[in-house]
Amino acid sequence: MSASTGPGRLLQVVTRIAILLLACLSGFAATPAAAAEQKVLRFAFRSVETGFDPQRVDDVYSTAICAEIFEPLLEFDYLARPFRLVPLVAESVPTAEDGGRTYTFRLKPGIYFADDPAFGGKRRELTAADAAYAIKRLRDPRNRAPYSWLFQDNLLGLDELYEDALKTGKFDYERPIAGIEVVDRYTLRLRLKNPDYTFLYRFALAQTAPVAREVIVAYGEDTMSHPVGTGAFRLAEWTRRQKIVLEKNPDYRGRVLDTTFADLDLPEQREVIAELQGKTLPQLDRVEIYPMDTDQPRYLTFMSGAHDLIQEVPMSFVGQAVPAGKLAPALAAAGVRRQHNVEPALWYVQFNMEDPVVGGYTVEHVALRRAITLAFDRDQALTVIERGQALPANGPIPPGMIGYDPTFVTDQQDYDPARAAALLDMYGWVDADGDGWRDQPDGAPLTIDYMYTVGADSRQYAALWERSLRSVGIRLNARAVQFSDQLRDRKAGKYMLATGAWIADWPDGQNFLALLYGPNAPDVNDTRFHLPEYDRLYEQSLQLPDSPERDRLYREMTRLVIVYAPWRLLHYRDWTYLSYPWVLGYLKHPLYQTRLLYLDLDTAARRRAQAD
Numbered sequence: 001m002s003a004s005t006g007p008g009r010l011l012q013v014v015t016r017i018a019i020l021l022l023a024c025l026s027g028f029a030a031t032p033a034a035a036a037e038q039k040v041l042r043f044a045f046r047s048v049e050t051g052f053d054p055q056r057v058d059d060v061y062s063t064a065i066c067a068e069i070f071e072p073l074l075e076f077d078y079l080a081r082p083f084r085l086v087p088l089v090a091e092s093v094p095t096a097e098d099g100g101r102t103y104t105f106r107l108k109p110g111i112y113f114a115d116d117p118a119f120g121g122k123r124r125e126l127t128a129a130d131a132a133y134a135i136k137r138l139r140d141p142r143n144r145a146p147y148s149w150l151f152q153d154n155l156l157g158l159d160e161l162y163e164d165a166l167k168t169g170k171f172d173y174e175r176p177i178a179g180i181e182v183v184d185r186y187t188l189r190l191r192l193k194n195p196d197y198t199f200l201y202r203f204a205l206a207q208t209a210p211v212a213r214e215v216i217v218a219y220g221e222d223t224m225s226h227p228v229g230t231g232a233f234r235l236a237e238w239t240r241r242q243k244i245v246l247e248k249n250p251d252y253r254g255r256v257l258d259t260t261f262a263d264l265d266l267p268e269q270r271e272v273i274a275e276l277q278g279k280t281l282p283q284l285d286r287v288e289i290y291p292m293d294t295d296q297p298r299y300l301t302f303m304s305g306a307h308d309l310i311q312e313v314p315m316s317f318v319g320q321a322v323p324a325g326k327l328a329p330a331l332a333a334a335g336v337r338r339q340h341n342v343e344p345a346l347w348y349v350q351f352n353m354e355d356p357v358v359g360g361y362t363v364e365h366v367a368l369r370r371a372i373t374l375a376f377d378r379d380q381a382l383t384v385i386e387r388g389q390a391l392p393a394n395g396p397i398p399p400g401m402i403g404y405d406p407t408f409v410t411d412q413q414d415y416d417p418a419r420a421a422a423l424l425d426m427y428g429w430v431d432a433d434g435d436g437w438r439d440q441p442d443g444a445p446l447t448i449d450y451m452y453t454v455g456a457d458s459r460q461y462a463a464l465w466e467r468s469l470r471s472v473g474i475r476l477n478a479r480a481v482q483f484s485d486q487l488r489d490r491k492a493g494k495y496m497l498a499t500g501a502w503i504a505d506w507p508d509g510q511n512f513l514a515l516l517y518g519p520n521a522p523d524v525n526d527t528r529f530h531l532p533e534y535d536r537l538y539e540q541s542l543q544l545p546d547s548p549e550r551d552r553l554y555r556e557m558t559r560l561v562i563v564y565a566p567w568r569l570l571h572y573r574d575w576t577y578l579s580y581p582w583v584l585g586y587l588k589h590p591l592y593q594t595r596l597l598y599l600d601l602d603t604a605a606r607r608r609a610q611a612d
Contacts, residue, residue, distance in 0.1 A: 039601040040286040041583070043307045044298045046314070048241040048291040051224025054209045055137040058146035060503065061291065063206050064593035068246060068287075069114075070209035070229035073105055073131060074200065076507070076591050078598055079269055080261035082400070083507040083591060085204060089126060089230065093200065100195030100543065105131065105203075107186040114249045116228045118218035123251075126230050128188040130210035132180050133173065135190075136161070137216070138207065140171040147207040149524045154199070155179030156191050173213075195543040201506030232282040232597045244289040246596070254280045255597070257585075268339065268587055275584040275600060283585075283600035302578065305610055308601070309579035309586060311594070315387045315457065322576055334609070335581035339588050342391065342574050344398050344504035346512055348567040349376075349450075349465075353528045355496050357440065358448065361531070361564065364441055367427040369565035372448070372497075373413060374420035376468045376568055385460045390571035395558045396512045398572045400590060402546055403509030403554040412562050413569050421472045431473060438473040449496040450478045453486050458499065465497075490526040500527075500567070504591060508546075509554050513538060516557075516566060529566040582606040 045061045054066040075088040085093050089111050094103040111126040113119070135155070138145045139162045151158055157177030165171040181189040192199065202208055212228060219226040227235050232252045237245035257276040262269050276283075290307075292298040295314035299321075302310035313321055321328055327338050351369055353359040358369060382390055394413055397404045424430070428441030440446050450465055452458045462478035469476045481489070489495050505511050514520055517538045518530035537553050537560075544550040561567065577588045584600035 038285045041284050042288045043309045044290045044292045047293050052227035053223040054206045055145050066206040068233045068596050069227045069231045071231045072209040073203040075204050077261050100197050101192045103190050105188045111230050114234045114251050118215045127185050128182045131188050132182050133213050134210050141165050150202050154192050197545040198508050198510045246287040248285050272585050272587045282597050308583050311577050313576040337579050339577040341588050344590050347501045347570040350500045350527045350567050358496050364427040367423045371420040371423040373568045374416045375472045377415045390573045393569040393571050397509035401509045410562050417471050437475045447475045451495045451498040453483045454480045491522050513557050527566045534560045
């Protein structure tokens with residue numbers, strides 16, 4: 001369609017297509033006239049969810065829903081840039097005691113869980129015991145909690161409790177331990193084995209949100225379907241992998257926008273303040289979310305106006321929505337608002353450091369990994385596959401994170417096939433049998449197994465890897481697997497080369513450097529990188545607050561990552577977010593997938609736009 005076509009005609013055409021798609025894919029039906037004044041927000045996730053038990057989930061979208069239903073002790077301020085921890089159900093952000101070994105939380109009285117049959121008709125107040133119970137649930141082996149690493153090897157006595165549970169088959173929640181003390185109804189004191197000045201960040205994650213023990217007991221193995229929290233929303237309807245419906249929690253205490261840390265020099269923040277100032281939050285009555293892992297339906301449904309916003313515009317449609325970095329004329333005429341955000345995430349390809357071919361720390365194995373890194377044409381990946389919507393990664397810490405060093409530059413991640421070939425020749429990775437492919441130094445055939453997840457972009461990456469390594473004489477066998485299978489095989493060490501990515505849990509570079517800390521293998525560190533010098537620097541960094549000295553340690557760890565090459569660093573992705581003008585208060589927070597608490601709808605404006 002030409003650029004001269006009017007925006008009204010564009011929306012009419014796409015509306016017919018998108019409404020049909022949405023009806024087929026997600027059971028969407030028009031809101032009845034009687035409920036027209038209800039504030040109902042609709043949008044899509046770009047992948048599916050798994051469930052809503054905060055201690056048992058780790059995928060982005062399940063976590064996003066949990067963050068709307070449950071409330072952790074702390075949160076990241078909606079407006080503060082750089083990021084800032086603020087209290088949520090705690091009265092204040094604890095200060096580090098005993099040189100960073102002790103933290104004491106005082107919970108706000110008068111916060112209640114949403115009503116649920118498990119409470120027997122009584123109002124149930126949130127207490128310090130609920131916060132302690134959630135921490136212990138993360139280490140109960142029966143829960144197989146993906147985020148159990150949050151409290152591994154830090155709280156006094158908790159590892160021993162975990163080990164005893166492995167032996168006996170029962171986790172003793174009643175046994176007192178030195179690391180978790182419920183001082184009184186509203187006070188929780190946590191004691192660590194060693195100083196850790198990043199410890200508090202854990203308590204802004206949905207995974208650490210307090211839960212009511214009687215709810216967990218009542219629903220047994222079905223806790224994923226019965227989330228009961230103290231947050232602004234509650235689960236009203238769930239059709240797995242098709243539709244998630246949240247409704248305003250009638251028992252929620254309500255909040256108002258806190259502008260203490262707002263940056264009034266930013267027009268988008270001034271706009272949010274103007275739209276939300278003085279309102280009791282949440283304003284939304286109902287939220288309908290449709291998981292769509294196919295790009296076209298998700299994009300077209302937004303274009304029709306059937307969805308109110310689209311997060312992470314598909315790369316395949318960015319050129320249409322934002323040609324040459326500017327909002328398309330039709331979208332601009334419709335009043336669509338655009339935001340973009342360099343995601344606090346790192347995309348990379350990882351080597352299995354325990355694999356006998358690509359792993360190891362001898363000079364010839366380091367040379368192989370560095371040669372493979374140099375042989376990969378990252379520039380083409382950024383231009384063609386990422387469509388210019390990503391920045392090259394030169395280190396493990398993304399922009400915007402504490403410890404990110406914009407001055408750190410290295411040519412060891414640059415595309416240089418000539419240097420790659422020279423390294424291979426120098427350290428014995430040569431074609432010993434004359435078949436045109438390089439062999440191992442002992443003469444055995446060399447084939448690199450590359451595991452990637454199913455998807456169109458992933459296939460393009462696999463093809464580029466194959467071409468890149470073929471150009472330096474290395475044979476590559478690429479195999480596609482489902483994402484869940486890839487995670488399982490990575491944890492089990494059943495791979496040589498595999499795609500990987502990490503989205504920040506908290507805004508400190510430590511969250512990324514932890515991925516290569518030896519004792520974190522294989523749960524977090526599924527690369528299985530274990531370098532004593534790196535581990536020593538990492539442990540030293542935990543004992544320091546944010547400071548130039550800690551930045552120096554981060555830089556040294558980054559240098560070791562580049563030298564030993566456990567990862568081929570790829571990029572930091574720059575996502576585009578679009579919303580219609582009737583969506584109020586929308587400010588994409590880099591550390592949260594969504595913040596529904598802060599959104600409002602101008603329903604009259606939406607009706608007028610849909611009638612035009």
